[in-house]
Amino acid sequence: MKRVNKYKKLFGVEQEIDLIQLKTNYRNLVKQWHPDKFPEGDEKHAEAEIKSKEIIDGYHFLVSIAPQTKAENLDSYNQTISESGIYDFQHKGNVLEISFLDGTTYEYFGVTKPLYIKLINSPKQYRFAKRNIFNSFLYRKSKKDLDLQTV
Template identity: 70%
Template sequence: MKRINEYKKLFNVTGAIDLKELKTSYRNLVKEWHPDKFQAGNPLAAEAEIKSQQIIDGYHFLVSIAPETKAANLEAYNATINESGIADFKHKGLTLEVTFQDGSVYEYFGVTRSLYIKFVNADKPLRFAKRNIFHTFLYRKSKRAEVAA
């Protein structure tokens, strides 16, 4: 959740993510912080390099959790959670990363440690996740899924 809020703050996004607004904000930030805009001797050159990478990462992240993106990929998501079993999972902070047997990797944001423990200790983790995690928490398809596939 912290990462989502940081990226929203970077792009001045309040409330739901609108892709058109996000794209406009992204273009303006890239123009402002593009590394080629700063000469090698300029003290802001190194900062611009870091900032531009952060802008690019933030944009791709926010696009992946936007309602339009989720709606476009809903059919594939439902097929994955209903037809594929869980191959692996990791929990760090409030993020649960689930790798499915079809190679897809999804991140779920806001999953507390206590819920994760219940998930791990469940007799049928997939059934527990379908009821308590998959449709309850904000999720996105992880880029690592594309590499693994």
């Protein structure tokens, strides 16, 4: 959730993410922090390069968790969580990354370590995740979709 709050603060997003306003804020920030605005070798140039990468990452991240994006991909998400089993999962910080047998990967934000331990110890991990994780936490589709090919 730190990442979500950090990017929301960067773009001045209060509550719900509005894609039109987000895009406007993104363009303004990119104009403000574009490295070409500062002379090469200047310390502001190096700072602008770092800041512009952060702005780009933040924009793509917030777009991926925006309500409009989630609504567009809801059918695909529901199909994945209802028809495909869990291939693999890992927990880092408060982010649980689950890879499914259909090759898609989703990140769930705010999953605590005790809940993750319960998932690990559950005799039916898919059932546990379906009841306690899939529709309870903020999620986004990860760019790390797996290429699962049967040998």
